[in-house]
Amino acid sequence: MAALGMMAEAANARLLHERVEGVREQLAQLQNQEERYDAVAETLNELPHGLSHLVIAPGKIVRSNEVLAHLDDDVFSWRSATQDVEIIARKQEVLRQQLETQGENLRELEAMTTHVGSVAQRQKMYETENISEIQETEAES
Structure with missing residues (x-):
């Protein structure tokens, strides 16, 4: 019976480790996306602010400073x-909130990992020292 408990604990620890790795990957992707937004914003800041400019020839250049912006999925x-x-600034604000949320999730999962590890370690210690827990029902007490 103890072997089944150990296997279940090992499976839970493995699943928890996989969740931690998944959250770390998501965090890395979000940070990469934030860096890309920064690079695009920096490039766009270098462009002139006017939408039309007078030229030496008769006429003017129109739509010289327009960029195709990705607003939503399609x-x-x-x-x-x-x-x-x-x-981009609005998108970065949403991205920062997601980064904070994922960071909190990662901290919680890592805390759970250390807790699961300490419980498993305590259980191994009990088994090696042949310590058993005394349990009694309400009727016995």
Whole structure:
């Protein structure tokens, strides 16, 4: 019976370890995405702010500072560089919240991992020293 308990604990520890690794991968992906947003925002800040510019020839250049912005899953729109920087800032704020949430999840999972490890270690100690827990029902007490 103790062997089944040990196997269950090992399976739980393995599943917990897999969850920790999954959260770490998600955290790395979110951080990578944040770095990419920073790079795009930096590039867009270098572009001029005006949408139309006078030229030496008669006429003017129109739509010179527009970028195709990814607004949602399948939604794109032409926006100025400054508008795109604002869109990226909003997306980064959501991303930071996700990073905080994933960080909290990771800390909780790591705490659970250490707790599960200490319980398993205590159980091994009890088994090696042949210590058994005394249990009595309510009727016996």
